[in-house]
Amino acid sequence: MKRIAIDMDDVLADTSLKIIDQVNLRLNKNYNHADLLESDALKLAFYQDYQFDNQFLWEPGFFLDIAVKEDAVEVVKQLQEKYEVFIVSAATEFPESMKEKLIWLEEHFPFIGWQHTVFCGHKHMIQADFLIDDHEKNLVSFTGKPILYSALHNLHIHDYERVSTWKEVSQLFL
Amino acid sequence: MKRIAIDMDDVLADTSLKIIDQVNLRLNKNYNHADLLESDALKLAFYQDYQFDNQFLWEPGFFLDIAVKEDAVEVVKQLQEKYEVFIVSAATEFPESMKEKLIWLEEHFPFIGWQHTVFCGHKHMIQADFLIDDHEKNLVSFTGKPILYSALHNLHIHDYERVSTWKEVSQLFL
Structure with a gap:
Protein backbone atom coordinates (compact mmCIF):
# COMPACT_ATOMS: atom_id res chain seq x y z
CA MET A 1 0.00 0.00 0.00
CA GLU A 59 -1.83 31.57 21.81
CA PRO A 60 -4.06 28.82 23.24
CA GLY A 61 -7.08 28.13 21.07
CA PHE A 62 -5.80 29.35 17.70
CA PHE A 63 -5.75 25.90 16.07
CA LEU A 64 -8.99 24.63 17.62
CA ASP A 65 -11.66 26.15 15.40
CA ILE A 66 -10.14 26.49 11.94
CA ALA A 67 -12.52 25.65 9.09
CA VAL A 68 -12.02 22.41 7.17
CA LYS A 69 -11.31 22.72 3.43
CA GLU A 70 -14.20 21.78 1.19
CA ASP A 71 -14.34 18.04 0.29
CA ALA A 72 -11.25 17.26 2.41
CA VAL A 73 -13.05 14.88 4.79
CA GLU A 74 -14.66 12.81 2.03
CA VAL A 75 -11.54 12.60 -0.13
CA VAL A 76 -9.19 11.70 2.76
CA LYS A 77 -11.66 8.99 3.80
CA GLN A 78 -11.58 7.60 0.24
CA LEU A 79 -7.78 7.87 0.05
CA GLN A 80 -7.54 5.77 3.22
CA GLU A 81 -9.12 2.84 1.39
CA LYS A 82 -6.32 2.74 -1.18
CA TYR A 83 -3.35 4.31 0.59
CA GLU A 84 -1.75 4.45 4.01
CA VAL A 85 -2.56 8.03 5.03
CA PHE A 86 -0.42 9.98 7.51
CA ILE A 87 -1.10 13.51 8.68
CA VAL A 88 2.22 15.33 9.00
CA SER A 89 2.06 18.80 10.52
CA ALA A 90 4.98 21.11 11.29
CA ALA A 91 3.70 21.86 14.78
CA THR A 92 6.55 21.51 17.28
CA GLU A 93 7.27 25.25 16.91
CA PHE A 94 3.88 25.85 18.56
CA PRO A 95 3.75 23.92 21.85
CA GLU A 96 0.07 24.69 22.44
CA SER A 97 -0.95 23.62 18.99
CA MET A 98 -0.42 19.86 19.16
CA LYS A 99 -3.13 19.01 21.67
CA GLU A 100 -5.47 21.35 19.74
CA LYS A 101 -4.58 19.74 16.42
CA LEU A 102 -5.33 16.30 17.86
CA ILE A 103 -8.74 17.55 19.05
CA TRP A 104 -9.38 19.14 15.64
CA LEU A 105 -8.42 15.96 13.79
CA GLU A 106 -10.56 13.86 16.12
CA GLU A 107 -13.50 16.19 15.44
CA HIS A 108 -13.22 16.34 11.64
CA PHE A 109 -11.14 13.27 10.68
CA PRO A 110 -11.87 10.73 13.45
CA PHE A 111 -10.98 7.88 11.07
CA ILE A 112 -7.29 8.87 11.07
CA GLY A 113 -6.32 8.52 14.72
CA TRP A 114 -3.21 9.43 16.73
CA GLN A 115 -1.35 6.41 15.30
CA HIS A 116 -1.22 8.11 11.89
CA THR A 117 -0.60 11.65 13.11
CA VAL A 118 2.89 13.16 13.11
CA PHE A 119 3.97 16.53 14.53
CA CYS A 120 7.43 17.69 13.56
CA GLY A 121 9.63 20.66 12.76
CA HIS A 122 11.55 19.80 9.63
CA LYS A 123 9.76 17.25 7.44
CA HIS A 124 12.76 15.81 5.65
CA MET A 125 12.84 12.67 7.79
CA ILE A 126 9.36 11.68 6.58
CA GLN A 127 9.31 8.58 4.42
CA ALA A 128 6.29 8.36 2.11
CA ASP A 129 5.43 7.96 -1.54
CA PHE A 130 3.61 11.30 -1.75
CA LEU A 131 3.56 14.50 0.30
CA ILE A 132 0.75 17.01 -0.19
CA ASP A 133 1.93 20.29 1.30
CA ASP A 134 1.63 24.05 0.74
CA HIS A 135 5.23 24.90 1.68
CA GLU A 136 8.11 24.52 -0.75
CA LYS A 137 10.55 24.12 2.17
CA ASN A 138 8.80 20.84 3.00
CA LEU A 139 8.52 19.61 -0.58
CA VAL A 140 12.05 20.44 -1.74
CA SER A 141 13.78 17.78 0.39
CA PHE A 142 11.02 15.17 0.19
CA THR A 143 12.27 11.85 -1.21
CA GLY A 144 8.90 10.75 -2.66
CA LYS A 145 6.68 12.64 -5.11
CA PRO A 146 5.88 16.15 -3.86
CA ILE A 147 2.47 17.72 -4.56
CA LEU A 148 1.99 21.45 -3.96
CA TYR A 149 -1.41 22.41 -2.53
CA SER A 150 -2.25 25.94 -3.67
CA ALA A 151 -2.21 28.65 -1.03
CA LEU A 152 -2.00 32.44 -1.06
CA HIS A 153 1.72 32.27 -0.33
CA ASN A 154 2.78 29.75 -3.01
CA LEU A 155 1.04 30.85 -6.22
CA HIS A 156 4.35 32.05 -7.72
CA ILE A 157 5.95 28.58 -7.45
CA HIS A 158 5.97 26.52 -10.65
CA ASP A 159 8.31 23.63 -9.88
CA TYR A 160 5.78 21.13 -8.51
CA GLU A 161 2.68 19.32 -9.57
CA ARG A 162 -0.08 21.48 -8.14
CA VAL A 163 -3.56 20.84 -6.75
CA SER A 164 -5.92 23.61 -5.73
CA THR A 165 -8.92 21.72 -4.38
CA TRP A 166 -9.62 18.36 -2.75
CA LYS A 167 -11.57 17.42 -5.88
CA GLU A 168 -8.28 17.74 -7.76
CA VAL A 169 -6.55 15.57 -5.14
CA SER A 170 -9.28 13.01 -5.71
CA GLN A 171 -8.76 13.12 -9.51
CA LEU A 172 -5.01 12.67 -9.05
CA PHE A 173 -5.11 9.73 -6.64
CA LEU A 174 -8.46 7.96 -6.98
CA MET B 1 25.65 13.41 7.22
CA GLU B 59 -2.39 13.22 33.42
CA PRO B 60 -0.87 16.70 33.12
CA GLY B 61 2.66 16.83 34.49
CA PHE B 62 3.67 13.19 34.13
CA PHE B 63 6.32 13.82 31.45
CA LEU B 64 7.69 17.07 32.92
CA ASP B 65 10.04 15.86 35.62
CA ILE B 66 11.39 12.50 34.45
CA ALA B 67 15.09 11.94 35.19
CA VAL B 68 17.57 12.07 32.33
CA LYS B 69 19.58 8.89 31.68
CA GLU B 70 23.22 9.07 32.77
CA ASP B 71 25.58 10.46 30.08
CA ALA B 72 22.71 11.01 27.62
CA VAL B 73 23.17 14.80 27.38
CA GLU B 74 26.93 14.63 26.73
CA VAL B 75 26.70 11.80 24.20
CA VAL B 76 23.80 13.31 22.22
CA LYS B 77 25.69 16.59 22.09
CA GLN B 78 28.73 14.74 20.67
CA LEU B 79 26.56 12.76 18.23
CA GLN B 80 25.19 16.05 16.89
CA GLU B 81 28.66 16.98 15.67
CA LYS B 82 28.87 13.94 13.40
CA TYR B 83 25.25 13.04 12.68
CA GLU B 84 21.92 14.71 12.04
CA VAL B 85 20.07 13.91 15.27
CA PHE B 86 16.28 13.71 15.46
CA ILE B 87 14.28 12.99 18.58
CA VAL B 88 11.34 10.77 17.64
CA SER B 89 8.83 10.08 20.40
CA ALA B 90 5.58 8.11 20.14
CA ALA B 91 3.59 10.81 21.93
CA THR B 92 0.40 11.52 19.98
CA GLU B 93 -1.44 8.96 22.15
CA PHE B 94 -0.90 11.34 25.08
CA PRO B 95 -2.20 14.79 24.09
CA GLU B 96 -0.85 16.48 27.23
CA SER B 97 2.60 15.00 26.80
CA MET B 98 3.85 16.87 23.76
CA LYS B 99 4.07 20.35 25.27
CA GLU B 100 5.68 18.77 28.36
CA LYS B 101 8.16 16.82 26.25
CA LEU B 102 9.15 20.02 24.43
CA ILE B 103 9.73 21.74 27.80
CA TRP B 104 11.71 18.72 29.05
CA LEU B 105 13.86 18.65 25.91
CA GLU B 106 14.45 22.40 26.10
CA GLU B 107 15.55 22.00 29.73
CA HIS B 108 17.91 19.04 29.25
CA PHE B 109 18.76 19.06 25.51
CA PRO B 110 18.42 22.72 24.47
CA PHE B 111 20.81 22.11 21.57
CA ILE B 112 18.26 19.94 19.74
CA GLY B 113 15.35 22.32 19.19
CA TRP B 114 11.79 21.89 17.93
CA GLN B 115 13.06 21.62 14.33
CA HIS B 116 14.56 18.21 15.12
CA THR B 117 11.79 16.94 17.37
CA VAL B 118 9.11 14.58 16.05
CA PHE B 119 6.01 13.33 17.88
CA CYS B 120 4.18 10.47 16.24
CA GLY B 121 2.13 7.32 16.79
CA HIS B 122 3.57 4.67 14.51
CA LYS B 123 7.23 5.26 13.68
CA HIS B 124 7.38 3.39 10.40
CA MET B 125 7.29 6.57 8.32
CA ILE B 126 10.54 7.77 9.88
CA GLN B 127 13.45 7.87 7.46
CA ALA B 128 16.86 7.67 9.13
CA ASP B 129 20.05 5.63 9.05
CA PHE B 130 19.74 4.53 12.69
CA LEU B 131 16.93 4.32 15.22
CA ILE B 132 17.74 3.90 18.92
CA ASP B 133 14.55 2.71 20.62
CA ASP B 134 13.43 0.46 23.48
CA HIS B 135 10.35 -0.93 21.71
CA GLU B 136 10.55 -3.76 19.20
CA LYS B 137 7.31 -2.55 17.55
CA ASN B 138 9.22 0.58 16.47
CA LEU B 139 12.39 -1.23 15.41
CA VAL B 140 10.79 -4.07 13.46
CA SER B 141 9.54 -1.92 10.58
CA PHE B 142 12.42 0.55 10.58
CA THR B 143 14.16 0.75 7.19
CA GLY B 144 17.58 1.80 8.57
CA LYS B 145 19.68 0.02 11.20
CA PRO B 146 17.70 -0.58 14.39
CA ILE B 147 19.44 -0.39 17.79
CA LEU B 148 17.62 -1.71 20.87
CA TYR B 149 18.15 0.33 24.04
CA SER B 150 17.81 -1.99 27.04
CA ALA B 151 14.78 -1.54 29.24
CA LEU B 152 12.97 -3.66 31.80
CA HIS B 153 10.42 -4.72 29.19
CA ASN B 154 12.79 -5.78 26.38
CA LEU B 155 15.49 -7.91 28.04
CA HIS B 156 14.08 -11.09 26.47
CA ILE B 157 14.55 -9.79 22.91
CA HIS B 158 17.67 -10.99 21.09
CA ASP B 159 17.09 -9.97 17.47
CA TYR B 160 18.71 -6.52 17.56
CA GLU B 161 22.03 -4.93 18.28
CA ARG B 162 21.66 -3.81 21.88
CA VAL B 163 22.99 -0.93 23.94
CA SER B 164 22.40 -0.60 27.68
CA THR B 165 24.02 2.74 28.52
CA TRP B 166 24.82 5.98 26.75
CA LYS B 167 28.51 5.11 27.10
CA GLU B 168 27.77 2.10 24.88
CA VAL B 169 25.97 4.37 22.40
CA SER B 170 29.07 6.53 22.36
CA GLN B 171 31.32 3.51 21.69
CA LEU B 172 29.06 2.42 18.85
CA PHE B 173 28.78 5.74 17.05
CA LEU B 174 31.72 7.94 18.03
Whole structure:
Protein backbone atom coordinates (compact mmCIF):
# COMPACT_ATOMS: atom_id res chain seq x y z
CA MET A 1 0.00 0.00 0.00
CA LYS A 2 1.54 3.32 -0.99
CA ARG A 3 1.84 5.98 1.68
CA ILE A 4 0.53 9.55 1.39
CA ALA A 5 1.65 12.18 3.90
CA ILE A 6 -0.79 15.10 4.13
CA ASP A 7 -0.08 18.46 5.72
CA MET A 8 -2.70 20.16 7.93
CA ASP A 9 -2.50 23.97 7.73
CA ASP A 10 -3.73 25.32 4.39
CA VAL A 11 -4.18 21.77 3.11
CA LEU A 12 -6.78 20.12 5.35
CA ALA A 13 -7.51 23.31 7.31
CA ASP A 14 -8.24 26.77 5.95
CA THR A 15 -5.62 28.34 8.17
CA SER A 16 -5.02 31.36 5.93
CA LEU A 17 -8.64 32.45 6.41
CA LYS A 18 -8.20 32.41 10.18
CA ILE A 19 -4.88 34.27 9.92
CA ILE A 20 -6.53 36.97 7.77
CA ASP A 21 -9.29 37.28 10.40
CA GLN A 22 -6.75 37.62 13.20
CA VAL A 23 -4.66 40.22 11.37
CA ASN A 24 -7.83 42.23 10.63
CA LEU A 25 -8.96 41.99 14.24
CA ARG A 26 -5.66 42.89 15.86
CA LEU A 27 -4.46 45.60 13.49
CA ASN A 28 -7.89 46.96 12.59
CA LYS A 29 -7.52 46.07 8.90
CA ASN A 30 -9.95 44.84 6.31
CA TYR A 31 -8.14 42.23 4.23
CA ASN A 32 -10.08 39.48 2.52
CA HIS A 33 -8.90 36.37 0.70
CA ALA A 34 -10.37 37.24 -2.71
CA ASP A 35 -8.73 40.68 -2.82
CA LEU A 36 -5.39 39.23 -1.70
CA LEU A 37 -5.49 36.73 -4.55
CA GLU A 38 -5.88 39.59 -7.03
CA SER A 39 -3.14 41.96 -5.93
CA ASP A 40 0.53 41.31 -5.21
CA ALA A 41 0.87 44.76 -3.64
CA LEU A 42 -1.97 44.04 -1.24
CA LYS A 43 -0.49 40.63 -0.48
CA LEU A 44 2.83 42.27 0.37
CA ALA A 45 1.14 44.71 2.72
CA PHE A 46 -0.77 41.87 4.32
CA TYR A 47 2.34 39.75 4.89
CA GLN A 48 4.11 42.73 6.43
CA ASP A 49 1.22 43.19 8.84
CA TYR A 50 1.19 39.47 9.55
CA GLN A 51 4.90 39.43 10.35
CA PHE A 52 4.47 42.48 12.56
CA ASP A 53 1.93 40.65 14.73
CA ASN A 54 1.74 36.86 14.47
CA GLN A 55 1.91 36.05 18.17
CA PHE A 56 -1.65 34.70 17.93
CA LEU A 57 -0.17 31.53 16.41
CA TRP A 58 1.31 30.70 19.83
CA GLU A 59 -1.83 31.57 21.81
CA PRO A 60 -4.06 28.82 23.24
CA GLY A 61 -7.08 28.13 21.07
CA PHE A 62 -5.80 29.35 17.70
CA PHE A 63 -5.75 25.90 16.07
CA LEU A 64 -8.99 24.63 17.62
CA ASP A 65 -11.66 26.15 15.40
CA ILE A 66 -10.14 26.49 11.94
CA ALA A 67 -12.52 25.65 9.09
CA VAL A 68 -12.02 22.41 7.17
CA LYS A 69 -11.31 22.72 3.43
CA GLU A 70 -14.20 21.78 1.19
CA ASP A 71 -14.34 18.04 0.29
CA ALA A 72 -11.25 17.26 2.41
CA VAL A 73 -13.05 14.88 4.79
CA GLU A 74 -14.66 12.81 2.03
CA VAL A 75 -11.54 12.60 -0.13
CA VAL A 76 -9.19 11.70 2.76
CA LYS A 77 -11.66 8.99 3.80
CA GLN A 78 -11.58 7.60 0.24
CA LEU A 79 -7.78 7.87 0.05
CA GLN A 80 -7.54 5.77 3.22
CA GLU A 81 -9.12 2.84 1.39
CA LYS A 82 -6.32 2.74 -1.18
CA TYR A 83 -3.35 4.31 0.59
CA GLU A 84 -1.75 4.45 4.01
CA VAL A 85 -2.56 8.03 5.03
CA PHE A 86 -0.42 9.98 7.51
CA ILE A 87 -1.10 13.51 8.68
CA VAL A 88 2.22 15.33 9.00
CA SER A 89 2.06 18.80 10.52
CA ALA A 90 4.98 21.11 11.29
CA ALA A 91 3.70 21.86 14.78
CA THR A 92 6.55 21.51 17.28
CA GLU A 93 7.27 25.25 16.91
CA PHE A 94 3.88 25.85 18.56
CA PRO A 95 3.75 23.92 21.85
CA GLU A 96 0.07 24.69 22.44
CA SER A 97 -0.95 23.62 18.99
CA MET A 98 -0.42 19.86 19.16
CA LYS A 99 -3.13 19.01 21.67
CA GLU A 100 -5.47 21.35 19.74
CA LYS A 101 -4.58 19.74 16.42
CA LEU A 102 -5.33 16.30 17.86
CA ILE A 103 -8.74 17.55 19.05
CA TRP A 104 -9.38 19.14 15.64
CA LEU A 105 -8.42 15.96 13.79
CA GLU A 106 -10.56 13.86 16.12
CA GLU A 107 -13.50 16.19 15.44
CA HIS A 108 -13.22 16.34 11.64
CA PHE A 109 -11.14 13.27 10.68
CA PRO A 110 -11.87 10.73 13.45
CA PHE A 111 -10.98 7.88 11.07
CA ILE A 112 -7.29 8.87 11.07
CA GLY A 113 -6.32 8.52 14.72
CA TRP A 114 -3.21 9.43 16.73
CA GLN A 115 -1.35 6.41 15.30
CA HIS A 116 -1.22 8.11 11.89
CA THR A 117 -0.60 11.65 13.11
CA VAL A 118 2.89 13.16 13.11
CA PHE A 119 3.97 16.53 14.53
CA CYS A 120 7.43 17.69 13.56
CA GLY A 121 9.63 20.66 12.76
CA HIS A 122 11.55 19.80 9.63
CA LYS A 123 9.76 17.25 7.44
CA HIS A 124 12.76 15.81 5.65
CA MET A 125 12.84 12.67 7.79
CA ILE A 126 9.36 11.68 6.58
CA GLN A 127 9.31 8.58 4.42
CA ALA A 128 6.29 8.36 2.11
CA ASP A 129 5.43 7.96 -1.54
CA PHE A 130 3.61 11.30 -1.75
CA LEU A 131 3.56 14.50 0.30
CA ILE A 132 0.75 17.01 -0.19
CA ASP A 133 1.93 20.29 1.30
CA ASP A 134 1.63 24.05 0.74
CA HIS A 135 5.23 24.90 1.68
CA GLU A 136 8.11 24.52 -0.75
CA LYS A 137 10.55 24.12 2.17
CA ASN A 138 8.80 20.84 3.00
CA LEU A 139 8.52 19.61 -0.58
CA VAL A 140 12.05 20.44 -1.74
CA SER A 141 13.78 17.78 0.39
CA PHE A 142 11.02 15.17 0.19
CA THR A 143 12.27 11.85 -1.21
CA GLY A 144 8.90 10.75 -2.66
CA LYS A 145 6.68 12.64 -5.11
CA PRO A 146 5.88 16.15 -3.86
CA ILE A 147 2.47 17.72 -4.56
CA LEU A 148 1.99 21.45 -3.96
CA TYR A 149 -1.41 22.41 -2.53
CA SER A 150 -2.25 25.94 -3.67
CA ALA A 151 -2.21 28.65 -1.03
CA LEU A 152 -2.00 32.44 -1.06
CA HIS A 153 1.72 32.27 -0.33
CA ASN A 154 2.78 29.75 -3.01
CA LEU A 155 1.04 30.85 -6.22
CA HIS A 156 4.35 32.05 -7.72
CA ILE A 157 5.95 28.58 -7.45
CA HIS A 158 5.97 26.52 -10.65
CA ASP A 159 8.31 23.63 -9.88
CA TYR A 160 5.78 21.13 -8.51
CA GLU A 161 2.68 19.32 -9.57
CA ARG A 162 -0.08 21.48 -8.14
CA VAL A 163 -3.56 20.84 -6.75
CA SER A 164 -5.92 23.61 -5.73
CA THR A 165 -8.92 21.72 -4.38
CA TRP A 166 -9.62 18.36 -2.75
CA LYS A 167 -11.57 17.42 -5.88
CA GLU A 168 -8.28 17.74 -7.76
CA VAL A 169 -6.55 15.57 -5.14
CA SER A 170 -9.28 13.01 -5.71
CA GLN A 171 -8.76 13.12 -9.51
CA LEU A 172 -5.01 12.67 -9.05
CA PHE A 173 -5.11 9.73 -6.64
CA LEU A 174 -8.46 7.96 -6.98
CA MET B 1 25.65 13.41 7.22
CA LYS B 2 23.97 10.24 8.44
CA ARG B 3 20.78 10.62 10.42
CA ILE B 4 20.13 9.10 13.86
CA ALA B 5 16.59 9.01 15.24
CA ILE B 6 16.51 8.73 19.04
CA ASP B 7 13.50 7.77 21.13
CA MET B 8 12.73 9.64 24.38
CA ASP B 9 11.03 7.39 26.96
CA ASP B 10 13.42 4.82 28.43
CA VAL B 11 16.15 5.97 26.06
CA LEU B 12 16.84 9.62 26.89
CA ALA B 13 14.49 9.67 29.88
CA ASP B 14 14.30 7.19 32.75
CA THR B 15 10.56 6.79 32.30
CA SER B 16 10.38 3.29 33.83
CA LEU B 17 11.64 4.68 37.15
CA LYS B 18 8.82 7.22 37.21
CA ILE B 19 6.28 4.57 36.22
CA ILE B 20 7.46 2.32 39.08
CA ASP B 21 7.11 5.29 41.48
CA GLN B 22 3.58 5.99 40.25
CA VAL B 23 2.46 2.35 40.49
CA ASN B 24 3.88 2.17 44.04
CA LEU B 25 2.17 5.40 45.01
CA ARG B 26 -1.23 4.63 43.56
CA LEU B 27 -1.51 0.94 44.44
CA ASN B 28 0.47 1.12 47.68
CA LYS B 29 3.16 -1.25 46.40
CA ASN B 30 6.88 -1.37 46.92
CA TYR B 31 8.46 -2.32 43.60
CA ASN B 32 11.97 -1.21 42.77
CA HIS B 33 13.94 -1.41 39.55
CA ALA B 34 16.74 -3.66 40.83
CA ASP B 35 14.33 -6.30 42.17
CA LEU B 36 12.30 -6.22 38.94
CA LEU B 37 15.45 -6.90 36.92
CA GLU B 38 16.09 -10.02 38.98
CA SER B 39 12.70 -11.72 38.91
CA ASP B 40 10.38 -12.49 35.99
CA ALA B 41 7.57 -13.35 38.41
CA LEU B 42 7.87 -9.96 40.09
CA LYS B 43 8.02 -8.26 36.70
CA LEU B 44 4.81 -10.02 35.67
CA ALA B 45 3.06 -8.86 38.86
CA PHE B 46 4.33 -5.33 38.27
CA TYR B 47 3.11 -5.18 34.68
CA GLN B 48 -0.30 -6.46 35.75
CA ASP B 49 -0.50 -3.68 38.32
CA TYR B 50 0.70 -1.16 35.74
CA GLN B 51 -1.96 -2.23 33.25
CA PHE B 52 -4.60 -2.05 35.95
CA ASP B 53 -3.81 1.61 36.63
CA ASN B 54 -1.81 3.51 34.02
CA GLN B 55 -4.06 6.54 33.69
CA PHE B 56 -1.26 8.68 35.15
CA LEU B 57 0.36 8.59 31.70
CA TRP B 58 -2.46 10.84 30.45
CA GLU B 59 -2.39 13.22 33.42
CA PRO B 60 -0.87 16.70 33.12
CA GLY B 61 2.66 16.83 34.49
CA PHE B 62 3.67 13.19 34.13
CA PHE B 63 6.32 13.82 31.45
CA LEU B 64 7.69 17.07 32.92
CA ASP B 65 10.04 15.86 35.62
CA ILE B 66 11.39 12.50 34.45
CA ALA B 67 15.09 11.94 35.19
CA VAL B 68 17.57 12.07 32.33
CA LYS B 69 19.58 8.89 31.68
CA GLU B 70 23.22 9.07 32.77
CA ASP B 71 25.58 10.46 30.08
CA ALA B 72 22.71 11.01 27.62
CA VAL B 73 23.17 14.80 27.38
CA GLU B 74 26.93 14.63 26.73
CA VAL B 75 26.70 11.80 24.20
CA VAL B 76 23.80 13.31 22.22
CA LYS B 77 25.69 16.59 22.09
CA GLN B 78 28.73 14.74 20.67
CA LEU B 79 26.56 12.76 18.23
CA GLN B 80 25.19 16.05 16.89
CA GLU B 81 28.66 16.98 15.67
CA LYS B 82 28.87 13.94 13.40
CA TYR B 83 25.25 13.04 12.68
CA GLU B 84 21.92 14.71 12.04
CA VAL B 85 20.07 13.91 15.27
CA PHE B 86 16.28 13.71 15.46
CA ILE B 87 14.28 12.99 18.58
CA VAL B 88 11.34 10.77 17.64
CA SER B 89 8.83 10.08 20.40
CA ALA B 90 5.58 8.11 20.14
CA ALA B 91 3.59 10.81 21.93
CA THR B 92 0.40 11.52 19.98
CA GLU B 93 -1.44 8.96 22.15
CA PHE B 94 -0.90 11.34 25.08
CA PRO B 95 -2.20 14.79 24.09
CA GLU B 96 -0.85 16.48 27.23
CA SER B 97 2.60 15.00 26.80
CA MET B 98 3.85 16.87 23.76
CA LYS B 99 4.07 20.35 25.27
CA GLU B 100 5.68 18.77 28.36
CA LYS B 101 8.16 16.82 26.25
CA LEU B 102 9.15 20.02 24.43
CA ILE B 103 9.73 21.74 27.80
CA TRP B 104 11.71 18.72 29.05
CA LEU B 105 13.86 18.65 25.91
CA GLU B 106 14.45 22.40 26.10
CA GLU B 107 15.55 22.00 29.73
CA HIS B 108 17.91 19.04 29.25
CA PHE B 109 18.76 19.06 25.51
CA PRO B 110 18.42 22.72 24.47
CA PHE B 111 20.81 22.11 21.57
CA ILE B 112 18.26 19.94 19.74
CA GLY B 113 15.35 22.32 19.19
CA TRP B 114 11.79 21.89 17.93
CA GLN B 115 13.06 21.62 14.33
CA HIS B 116 14.56 18.21 15.12
CA THR B 117 11.79 16.94 17.37
CA VAL B 118 9.11 14.58 16.05
CA PHE B 119 6.01 13.33 17.88
CA CYS B 120 4.18 10.47 16.24
CA GLY B 121 2.13 7.32 16.79
CA HIS B 122 3.57 4.67 14.51
CA LYS B 123 7.23 5.26 13.68
CA HIS B 124 7.38 3.39 10.40
CA MET B 125 7.29 6.57 8.32
CA ILE B 126 10.54 7.77 9.88
CA GLN B 127 13.45 7.87 7.46
CA ALA B 128 16.86 7.67 9.13
CA ASP B 129 20.05 5.63 9.05
CA PHE B 130 19.74 4.53 12.69
CA LEU B 131 16.93 4.32 15.22
CA ILE B 132 17.74 3.90 18.92
CA ASP B 133 14.55 2.71 20.62
CA ASP B 134 13.43 0.46 23.48
CA HIS B 135 10.35 -0.93 21.71
CA GLU B 136 10.55 -3.76 19.20
CA LYS B 137 7.31 -2.55 17.55
CA ASN B 138 9.22 0.58 16.47
CA LEU B 139 12.39 -1.23 15.41
CA VAL B 140 10.79 -4.07 13.46
CA SER B 141 9.54 -1.92 10.58
CA PHE B 142 12.42 0.55 10.58
CA THR B 143 14.16 0.75 7.19
CA GLY B 144 17.58 1.80 8.57
CA LYS B 145 19.68 0.02 11.20
CA PRO B 146 17.70 -0.58 14.39
CA ILE B 147 19.44 -0.39 17.79
CA LEU B 148 17.62 -1.71 20.87
CA TYR B 149 18.15 0.33 24.04
CA SER B 150 17.81 -1.99 27.04
CA ALA B 151 14.78 -1.54 29.24
CA LEU B 152 12.97 -3.66 31.80
CA HIS B 153 10.42 -4.72 29.19
CA ASN B 154 12.79 -5.78 26.38
CA LEU B 155 15.49 -7.91 28.04
CA HIS B 156 14.08 -11.09 26.47
CA ILE B 157 14.55 -9.79 22.91
CA HIS B 158 17.67 -10.99 21.09
CA ASP B 159 17.09 -9.97 17.47
CA TYR B 160 18.71 -6.52 17.56
CA GLU B 161 22.03 -4.93 18.28
CA ARG B 162 21.66 -3.81 21.88
CA VAL B 163 22.99 -0.93 23.94
CA SER B 164 22.40 -0.60 27.68
CA THR B 165 24.02 2.74 28.52
CA TRP B 166 24.82 5.98 26.75
CA LYS B 167 28.51 5.11 27.10
CA GLU B 168 27.77 2.10 24.88
CA VAL B 169 25.97 4.37 22.40
CA SER B 170 29.07 6.53 22.36
CA GLN B 171 31.32 3.51 21.69
CA LEU B 172 29.06 2.42 18.85
CA PHE B 173 28.78 5.74 17.05
CA LEU B 174 31.72 7.94 18.03
